[in-house]
Amino acid sequence: MTSSRTPVNQMEEALAVLGDSLGLFYDQSGKGLSPHESQLWQSVTQAYSQCQSVVAALAAQQGSVVQEDAQHFDIIQLIQKIFASHDMLFLQRQLRYNVSTSADLPKVYGHPDNILQILTTLVGNAIKHSSRASSIDINIKEVALRQGNGVEVAIINACDNFTERDRYKIFEQFYQKETDDKTSGVGLALSRELIQQDNGQLWVDIPEKGKVAFTFVLPCAEVTKSEHKETTQTFKYDIQISNFDQLKSDLGHEKIHSIIDRIETTVRQLVRYPIDVVAAFEQSGVVSTIYETPKGHADSVASRISKRLGSEEFRVGKNPVKLQLKYNLSILK
Structure with a gap:
């Protein structure tokens, strides 16, 4: 049975807007406050935090009823x-x-x-x-x-x-x-x-x-239990070029950049980008992805990535580049 919105719901919304307003005010004026104004500001933010705690407690008491x-x-x-x-x-x-x-x-x-x-x-x-x-x-x-x-x-x-x-x-x-x-x-x-x-x-x-x-x-429509997606987990998969320092010394910044960019592009093709995220950390020679997948399927995604990278031939001009890749899979959630 659908219930109407309660005063607690309305207070939560008002506090959220007030919090945004306080944050904007401090961003614009906080560093230029006088000692007296800073003391007043501290009192206001403490009162705001107390209100948040009280409303959160009220919401917890009402629980699923609201x-x-x-x-x-x-x-x-x-x-x-x-x-x-x-x-x-x-x-x-x-x-x-x-x-x-x-x-x-x-x-x-x-x-x-x-x-x-x-x-x-x-x-x-x-x-x-x-x-x-x-x-x-x-x-x-x-x-x-x-x-x-x-x-x-x-x-x-x-x-x-x-x-x-x-x-x-x-x-x-x-x-x-x-x-x-x-x-x-x-x-x-x-x-x-x-x-x-x-x-x-x-x-x-x-x-x-x-x-x-x-x-x-x-x-747009209710998803029935039979249609509901499987329980998912979130994973972080790091691909590190273990001989990165040597390659950077031999090839130079621009060429190693093109190799890292190619790895990043390949990984994006194998996950649900942009829902899943892929980022390159060039200073350390690491490409990392955070992705969600049904429980028990993490290894299949990671394996797909490692097999694709392992089968690709990386070149600088006509010369092949021997990449030594190290992989690490961890659970975020």
């Missing part, structure tokens, strides 16, 4: 609600937002409360990290999924110098919750978990240079 059932709902209405609640933050940073979608967009299936929290987190992060006086684009479209149609929502903002390595670090933080910014709603790690509970997915991408996109997709 949880809305999964249902069909209009994702556009939730997005409009989020932007309405963040109007002042957009004005403070002179930001614009553009929503692009189709008129016949279907409803999605999931838990509206959870998706509202996730949108609060993602929009808050976009506002915080966007270049001042830039725009945030929200692209919404219908997509095909294995179990039927779904809706994909991409929140794109300008973010200078954001690299594939930065994207990799964000993915690592998905599994290290202690590093999450607690003033950003439920945090990126929990956002991804909540999306997956509704048979969706959340990932980070670089659509073009100077921009970053947080994208999630939700199904």
Whole structure:
């Protein structure tokens, strides 16, 4: 039975927006505060933390009683609600937002409360990290999924110098919750978990240079138990060039860069990029991937990667290069 939203839900949303506002204020003015203003700021943030703790305790007491059932709902209405609640933050940073979608967009299936929290987190992060006086684009479209149609929502903002390595670090933080910014709603790690509970997915991408996109997709229909995907685990697979220092000395930076780039491209072809992440760490001669796969299938993905790399011939010009590759597979979650 679907329950209505409670005062606790409303307080959680208000605190999430307040947290974003406090973070923006400190980014802009925190370092220039006088001693008296700093003392006042400390009192405000302590009171905010106390409010968070009280609301979290109330929410825990209510537990599943206040949880809305999964249902069909209009994702556009939730997005409009989020932007309405963040109007002042957009004005403070002179930001614009553009929503692009189709008129016949279907409803999605999931838990509206959870998706509202996730949108609060993602929009808050976009506002915080966007270049001042830039725009945030929200692209919404219908997509095909294995179990039927779904809706994909991409929140794109300008973010200078954001690299594939930065994207990799964000993915690592998905599994290290202690590093999450607690003033950003439920945090990126929990956002991804909540999306997956509704048979969706959340990932980070670089659509073009100077921009970053947080994208999630939700199904349009209920996924029955027989259709539900297998329980997954998340793995980190490192491919290290063990003779990297010698090759760098013999070939030079530019040529070793082309070899590492080729390894990175090959690995991307063998995982679900950009949902899974691949990044090269050139200073140490390592290419690493973080990927999700059903339990018991980790070795098959890793084996596919190692076999492909082992069968490829690497050359610099016409001369073959003897790569000594070392592999390490570890569990993140």
